[in-house]
Amino acid sequence: xxxxxxxxxxxxxxxxxxxxxxxxxxxxxxxxxxxxxxxxxxxxxxxxxxxxxxxxxxxxxxxxxxxxxxxxxxxxxxxxxxxxxxxxxxxxxxxxxxxxxxxxxxxxxxxxxxxxxxxxxxxxxxxxxxxxxxxxxxxxxxxxxxxxxxxxxxxxxxxxxxxxxxxxxxxxxxxxxxxxxxxxxxxxxxxxxxxxxxxxxxxxxxxxxxxxxxxxxxxxxxxxxxxxxxxxxxxxxxxxxxxxxxxxxxxxxxxxxxxxxxxxxxxxxxxxxxxxxxxxxxxxxxxxxxxxxxxxxxxxxxxxxxxxxxxxxxxxxxxxxxxxxxxxxxxxxxxxxxxxxxxxxxxxxxxxxxxxxxxxxxxxxxxxxxxxxx
Amino acid sequence: xxxxxxxxxxxxxxxxxxxxxxxxxxxxxxxxxxxxxxxxxxxxxxxxxxxxxxxxxxxxxxxxxxxxxxxxxxxxxxxxxxxxxxxxxxxxxxxxxxxxxxxxxxxxxxxxxxxxxxxxxxxxxxxxxxxxxxxxxxxxxxxxxxxxxxxxxxxxxxxxxxxxxxxxxxxxxxxxxxxxxxxxxxxxxxxxxxxxxxxxxxxxxxxxxxxxxxxxxxxxxxxxxxxxxxxxxxxxxxxxxxxxxxxxxxxxxxxxxxxxxxxxxxxxxxxxxxxxxxxxxxxxxxxxxxxxxxxxxxx
Numbered sequence: 171x172x173x174x175x176x177x178x179x180x181x182x183x184x185x186x187x188x189x190x191x192x193x194x195x196x197x198x199x200x201x202x203x204x205x206x207x208x209x210x211x212x213x214x215x216x217x218x219x220x221x222x223x224x225x226x227x228x229x230x231x232x233x234x235x236x237x238x239x240x241x242x243x244x245x246x247x248x249x250x251x252x253x254x255x256x257x258x259x260x261x262x263x264x265x266x267x268x269x270x271x272x273x274x275x276x277x278x279x280x281x282x283x284x285x286x287x288x289x290x291x292x293x294x295x296x297x298x299x300x301x302x303x304x305x306x307x308x309x310x311x312x313x314x315x316x317x318x319x320x321x322x323x324x325x326x327x328x329x330x331x332x333x334x335x336x337x338x339x340x341x342x343x344x345x346x347x348x349x350x351x352x353x354x355x356x357x358x359x360x361x362x363x364x365x366x367x368x369x370x371x372x373x374x375x376x377x378x379x380x381x382x383x384x385x386x387x388x389x390x391x392x393x394x395x396x397x398x399x400x401x402x403x404x405x406x407x408x409x410x411x412x413x414x415x416x417x418x419x420x421x422x423x424x425x426x427x428x429x430x431x432x433x434x435x436x437x438x439x440x441x442x443x444x445x446x447x448x449x450x451x452x453x454x455x456x457x458x459x460x461x462x463x464x465x466x467x468x469x470x471x472x473x474x475x476x477x478x479x480x481x482x483x484x485x486x487x488x489x490x491x492x493x494x495x496x497x498x499x500x501x502x503x504x505x506x507x508x509x510x511x512x513x514x515x516x517x518x519x520x521x522x523x524x525x526x527x528x529x530x531x532x533x534x535x536x537x538x539x540x541x542x543x544x
Numbered sequence: 545x546x547x548x549x550x551x552x553x554x555x556x557x558x559x560x561x562x563x564x565x566x567x568x569x570x571x572x573x574x575x576x577x578x579x580x581x582x583x584x585x586x587x588x589x590x591x592x593x594x595x596x597x598x599x600x601x602x603x604x605x606x607x608x609x610x611x612x613x614x615x616x617x618x619x620x621x622x623x624x625x626x627x628x629x630x631x632x633x634x635x636x637x638x639x640x641x642x643x644x645x646x647x648x649x650x651x652x653x654x655x656x657x658x659x660x661x662x663x664x665x666x667x668x669x670x671x672x673x674x675x676x677x678x679x680x681x682x683x684x685x686x687x688x689x690x691x692x693x694x695x696x697x698x699x700x701x702x703x704x705x706x707x708x709x710x711x712x713x714x715x716x717x718x719x720x721x722x723x724x725x726x727x728x729x730x731x732x733x734x735x736x737x738x739x740x741x742x743x744x745x746x747x748x749x750x751x752x753x754x755x756x757x758x759x760x761x762x763x764x765x766x767x768x769x770x771x772x773x774x775x776x777x778x779x780x781x782x783x784x785x786x787x788x789x790x791x792x793x794x795x796x797x798x799x800x801x802x803x804x805x806x807x808x809x810x811x812x813x814x815x816x817x818x819x820x821x822x823x824x825x826x827x828x829x830x831x832x833x834x835x836x837x838x839x840x841x842x843x
Contacts, residue, residue: 380647414791429702
């Protein structure tokens with residue numbers, strides 16, 4: 171999950187990282203808006219809160235010299251959108267006089283099985299661009315068993331040409347946040363040098379979805395995300411399957427296991443079909459889960475064909491067949507064209523169950539796919 | 545020989561009394577795997593399918609010092625602790641079936657395992673099978689015929705699909721290893737491949753990858769620099785997946801330019817590894833690399 175900037179700010183502020191005065195409103199009519207503007211005082215930076223990058227380039231950050239200007243900017247941002255999502259929160263910050271901008275980040279690196287500490291003398295720009303310039307980014311690896319050591323702090327401070335104790339306080343707070351909130355990425359971009367020292371004026375973080383149910387520090391953020399989920403996302407989260415809308419096609423591809431479902435979708439596309447939905451039932455799907463998945467697909471009304479690819483193992487083919495039949499019974503008038511490929515554990519039982527009710531069950535993916543593509 | 549698991553494997557099942565643990569203990573026993581003990585705190589003295597249960601790993605090892613492998617079915621919140629316990633008790637091969645362990649936890653336990661010379665397979669893996677010899681995992685054994693092809697895969701069910709296609713085209717498997725679908729895993733493609741290169745019972749390797757991360761790209765680079773190698777055929781899932789969406793596995797997501805299907809295929813092909821463009825082509829691509837290799841040996 172990508173956190174909102176204001177969420178990351180609150181985490182860092184608690185840990186003692188210097189930040190600018192700011193507040194957040196959730197609508198242009200928010201009763202807090204005027205007292206907020208007065209407390210902070212001009213000039214302002216008015217920033218849409220989005221779960222992603224590239225906000226500045228899309229005009230979602232607006233400077234304002236006066237209270238009226240800020241109110242206008244807040245209105246404008248609430249009527250804009252980011253990647254198809256409406257803007258739900260706007261943050262108003264005191265605009266800080268910046269002498270120089272830097273970049274600091276911590277990143278979980280699966281390849282090296284280390285944490286990477288990245289530091290650059292150029293802030294406010296794309297780190298991928300920075301990384302391509304020689305000497306653009308200092309990369310300090312941190313063994314998770316060793317943690318952040320003083321020599322690493324000194325090395326970063328030296329590279330940035332900044333005071334080691336000031337940089338050290340920020341890095342230690344970042345490292346604490348990284349572990350306490352299961353962050354996969356934490357970015358201060360930019361970290362600004364001002365007349366009053368370093369201030370983290372923009373910040374981004376991605377937290378590990380698998381930590382959401384286990385780490386109570388994240389519950390507040392998880393609850394906020396929950397409110398933003400679509401109906402489809404909510405149901406799939408509850409039932410334990412993964413649904414991704416992949417395009418405009420009318421074929422819903424269902425499988426048990428992420429890799430298998432992806433490969434099935436790839437095959438459909440290669441064979442000339444148009445997949446519109448990816449649905450991974452996960453391992454050991456019960457008939458209830460299969461039933462709910464199919465009902466969900468039907469309720470969306472966008473798909474007229476379903477291709478289901480099941481490899482029995484922990485998943486029992488007969489359980490899947492029962493789920494399919496129950497879903498069909500519940501709906502009654504079925505306009506869905508459905509093809510099922512079943513293989514493995516309890517395959518024959520499943521096949522006879524399905525065929526007794528006129529649902530076609532195939533032995534190979536090729537045959538099943540042909541059925542929905544033609 | 546085979547790799548990782550064979551006739552000499554003696555297994556401890558951690559989380560043996562749970563639904564998954566108990567069910568797969570039975571399946572593994574049926575396959576012929578030598579399971580000597582199980583662990584579930586508070587359940588010492590019970591038996592699961594005839595396997596004695598202990599409260600902790602140390603007690604199990606006192607009674608059964610022949611244990612050399614552990615398979616972990618413990619839920620995500622407690623799984624890291626179970627793995628640390630197995631490491632500290634001196635078990636050198638740990639297969640972690642558990643899904644949804646936070647990446648930070650995995651990062652620490654993988655580093656700790658390495659520091660103690662322990663091999664961790666997974667997390668989020670179907671496990672390891674050396675057909676006809678031993679299965680330490682949850683894969684349906686029927687799909688895996690015994691033979692001389694090694695399989696290494698990020699995905700579970702896709703590994704079964706590939707094994708079953710190989711079987712129907714007359715290929716058997718020496719060992720199939722699921723490295724796991726998570727971002728951080730104990731074994732990389734390189735780790736498993738280097739074991740296959742040393743294994744006298746493996747002639748060639750099928751690599752089953754998917755979009756997201758740069759695991760396949762790293763393997764391609766490693767492969768191209770190797771002096772001694774065995775042929776590899778690859779398949780990558782996710783060609784039709786949209787960017788920025790997590791496709792079921794925690795690690796299966798294209799972020800920016802990283803982890804795209806195109807980048808993986810390009811890297812592998814540049815390293816001399818042919819990529820089957822469809823599931824249907826895997827057998828054909830494997831045959832072609834085997835033939836080329838034979839020709840090379842003949843020269």
